[in-house]
Structures are given as structure tokens and as C-alpha cells.
Amino acid sequence: MDHISRRSMLVGTGAALASAVMGANAQTKAASAPQACPAHPAPASSPAPTADQARRLKWWKEARYGLFIHYGLYSLHGRQEWAVEKEAIPWSEYESLARRFSPKPGVAKEWVRIAQASGARYMVVTAKHHEGFCNFDTKLTDFNSMKQGPKRDLVREYVEAAREAGMPVGIYYSLMDWHHPDGERSSVDEAARKRFIEYTFGLIRELLTNYGKIDILWYDGGMPLEAEGWEAERMNKMVFALQPDIVVNGRNHASGDFSTPEQSIIAANNGRAWESCMTLNESWGYDAADDEWKSPRTHLRNLITCARDQGNFLINVGPTADGTFPEPAVRILTEVGDWLKGNGEAIFNTDPCQPWRPSYAMFTRRANTLYMHVHFWPGSDVSLSGLQTKVKSVRLLKSSTSLAFTQDAWRVHITGLPAEVPDHPITTLVLECESEPRMNLDHELRLAKPRLGVNVTL
Numbered sequence: 001m002d003h004i005s006r007r008s009m010l011v012g013t014g015a016a017l018a019s020a021v022m023g024a025n026a027q028t029k030a031a032s033a034p035q036a037c038p039a040h041p042a043p044a045s046s047p048a049p050t051a052d053q054a055r056r057l058k059w060w061k062e063a064r065y066g067l068f069i070h071y072g073l074y075s076l077h078g079r080q081e082w083a084v085e086k087e088a089i090p091w092s093e094y095e096s097l098a099r100r101f102s103p104k105p106g107v108a109k110e111w112v113r114i115a116q117a118s119g120a121r122y123m124v125v126t127a128k129h130h131e132g133f134c135n136f137d138t139k140l141t142d143f144n145s146m147k148q149g150p151k152r153d154l155v156r157e158y159v160e161a162a163r164e165a166g167m168p169v170g171i172y173y174s175l176m177d178w179h180h181p182d183g184e185r186s187s188v189d190e191a192a193r194k195r196f197i198e199y200t201f202g203l204i205r206e207l208l209t210n211y212g213k214i215d216i217l218w219y220d221g222g223m224p225l226e227a228e229g230w231e232a233e234r235m236n237k238m239v240f241a242l243q244p245d246i247v248v249n250g251r252n253h254a255s256g257d258f259s260t261p262e263q264s265i266i267a268a269n270n271g272r273a274w275e276s277c278m279t280l281n282e283s284w285g286y287d288a289a290d291d292e293w294k295s296p297r298t299h300l301r302n303l304i305t306c307a308r309d310q311g312n313f314l315i316n317v318g319p320t321a322d323g324t325f326p327e328p329a330v331r332i333l334t335e336v337g338d339w340l341k342g343n344g345e346a347i348f349n350t351d352p353c354q355p356w357r358p359s360y361a362m363f364t365r366r367a368n369t370l371y372m373h374v375h376f377w378p379g380s381d382v383s384l385s386g387l388q389t390k391v392k393s394v395r396l397l398k399s400s401t402s403l404a405f406t407q408d409a410w411r412v413h414i415t416g417l418p419a420e421v422p423d424h425p426i427t428t429l430v431l432e433c434e435s436e437p438r439m440n441l442d443h444e445l446r447l448a449k450p451r452l453g454v455n456v457t458l
Helices: 013-024 051-063 096-100 107-118 154-164 192-207 232-242 296-308 327-346 441-446
Strands: 065-069 123-129 167-172 216-220 274-277 312-319 360-365 369-374 384-385 391-396 402-407 411-413 428-433
Touching: 051 312, 065 107, 096 216, 107 123, 107 154, 123 154, 123 216, 154 167, 167 192, 192 216, 192 232, 274 296, 274 428, 296 312, 296 327, 296 360, 312 327, 312 384, 327 360, 327 428, 369 384, 391 402, 391 411
Parallel strands: 065 123, 065 312, 123 167, 167 216, 274 312
Antiparallel strands: 360 369, 369 428, 384 411, 391 428, 402 411
16 A cells, blocks of 8 residues: 555544534544555545446445455565565565565465455455565566465466455556666656556556456555556556456546545545545554554444445455464454344445434434444433434344334434343444434534523522
């Protein structure tokens, strides 16, 4: 990923509330360890999707939740994917990692199995990161997994494993390349730029020609050039000629099909597709010392926030040197997947959702059904204020247990709840409403609510 476009924030506590208050253009952030530069913001006015984009994006929007995997030579070094530059490691030293790179047999099938257990519905895996090492068989450089230590085409193994499991295939490709001699010079030397662009086009062409149908092309590393320098429109024209049904992001500086806020949740506007990508700890590539894992609850709250505003959520894990997922990542992803088995209807194929109160819960919606996701269980009762439609029934989603409630002009009060939280890490209530559930604004509610006098009557 782009270190310069990253904020490593623990988006979670308080984040969903901020998103809800801001509505369809939600921007969700919470403070944590700072990183270098801001995440990619959504454009002030996104272009409306074309009919062809709507066609190609239909499955992707329905999928909603994907697993991102950063795997490369940096996984052996164990200090994240920017180490070769941030630590100024000599290339003669760094290249030795390629000869020692040895993913264990069957690692791609293990990745797919974990993705399925997590409830993810598509995957994106690095074919080439900024370090320039190609995890695939290419004729354009011997800095690749077939010629170096693995002696295997890792992209092919991944594609075949995903297809066998019915998992849509996403390929991550970094335009930026620190290993190629023209990679950085391309911004100041036109002859170097032309050579580097032909190399770049050639690698993308191989990826989209030699592996059958590819569902997602996930560009990254748009430095040091802009759209004109990358010849981004010509690049995308080639991509769609080779893969007519593919979806692409906009990180080559063309508009692409979807926006990609990083380590934050920023909903696009005007119907534009968007996908928030985040790390499960604080690292994209493997960092042996990074133990700042997001809890299953925080992970789910981020997914719910994306679903509420019709976005996708792409969660990243950096495997260790041999391709194994760190144990905490497997545990967290499995718990999230188990929750989705009983509560997935509240996440997938949902509609835009306006309600946001109270602070201990989040909301998604499907037609006239409102899903109330209670992440801080208050005990015997919960309340919603300002709901502007009649509630017909309330039940727990996972167990279908009916719940008692009362409703007046100010609130829906749900009572008789168990003292202990009935579902972990989040409990979801289902409110069946007579019409689309909407809440009035805070100011409107405060204006209308009856008040007593300034004195207290004892």
C-alpha cells in the first residue's frame, strides 16, 4: 500500500457514530498511531456511474466484504512492506531475500479457506508491490517467483485455489517500482518514462492474459507520475479490452470504477462505488512486532459502518515469511465469520440507512426492516429516539426471540432484554416497520420534546 497515503488509525470506538451523523457522505476516523500523509479523500462531486459500470459492479457491491493479502519479500524481512526504502536497505542485500523466499506448499488454498471462514466474498492478493518483486511468471524480469526462491507462480496458485472455491479473484498491482532502474527516473526523464510505461503495460497485460478471468484489478502506488504520465486512460482501455467484465479502482489517477479510502471510512457521493481498506493490525505487510490487533467487535463495527452507507470493506492481513497467517488474525477473522453466519442478512444486500441513535448501537436497513446492532450491551432495555415510522415488531436476529416494546412520539423503548449480552461480539435486533425507518434530526427532536420548568418539583 501507499505509505504516503496512509493513516494507521484504530477506526472503531466512536467512529460509526461520526459516520452516521454525517449521513451518506460519512467520514469515519479515530485517533491512533499517526502515519505520514492523509488517506485518499472522496472527490467533492463523484461522477454518476455509467450503465456499464453498474453492470460490472453489481456482483462486487453485493459481495460487500473482501479479504486483502499483502505478501512479498518484505514478509521475510518482517518490518512491513516499505522497509527497503524506509531503512535504505542496499538492493544487493534486499535481493538476497528473493533467493530465500520459500512459501510453504498449499499456502494459497489455506488463504482461501481462511477467507471463506471469515465470511469474505472476494479476495485481493498482491501480484507486485512497490519493491518490484513479481509473484508470478513474467517474461519481462527475472525478479519473480518462478526464477527466484519459490520456483513457483504464486499468482497462478492463488487464482486456481480461489476459482476452485468459487471465490472472485482480485489482483493487486503496484505501478510504483523501486527495483526497476527507470521507476523513479520516469518523473524527470522522458526516455525513462517511456521505457517504464511499456514495462508496466507489459506486466499488466501478462496478468490479465495468462490467468483467465480476473474480477478486480486493484491499482496502487500512483507515484511518481500523474494520470498523463501513467497514460492512465490508455492503460484502462487495454485492461477492459483484455477483461471486459473486470472492475478497477482509481489509483492509477484515472477515475476507475470505485474509490478507495484507506484506513478510514469515507462514503462516496452521487452513487459512486467505494471500498474502505484497512489493516487488521497496523501493518499491511507482515511486521513481526505489530501486536495492535483490532478486536472482532471493532472489525465488525467497521464493516457495519460501510454497509450502512453502501460501501465495501476490504480487510488486510500480512502473512508471515512462509505465507502463514498470524494466529491472532485467524482467530479474529474466524470469530467475525461465525457472527456473519447468524447475522449476515443485516450486512449483505442492504439498502441506504439514515438512523443513527443511540450511541451504543449502529444501524443497517433492508426495505422497511431496521437492524439495530448493539455493540455496548446496556442490559435490560434499549431505546431509539425520534423514529418517524410505526414499529410493528421487534426480535433478536440470531435467535428470532420476540421482544416487548412500547412506542410514543419520542422513542421506541425495547424492554425485557437479558442482562448478559446474548450474542458476541455484537447483538443485532430486528425492527419491522410500517415504512422506511428514518429518524428526525437532533435539533428537531429537541425543539419538539416537552420540557419542564426551570425549577424542580419535589
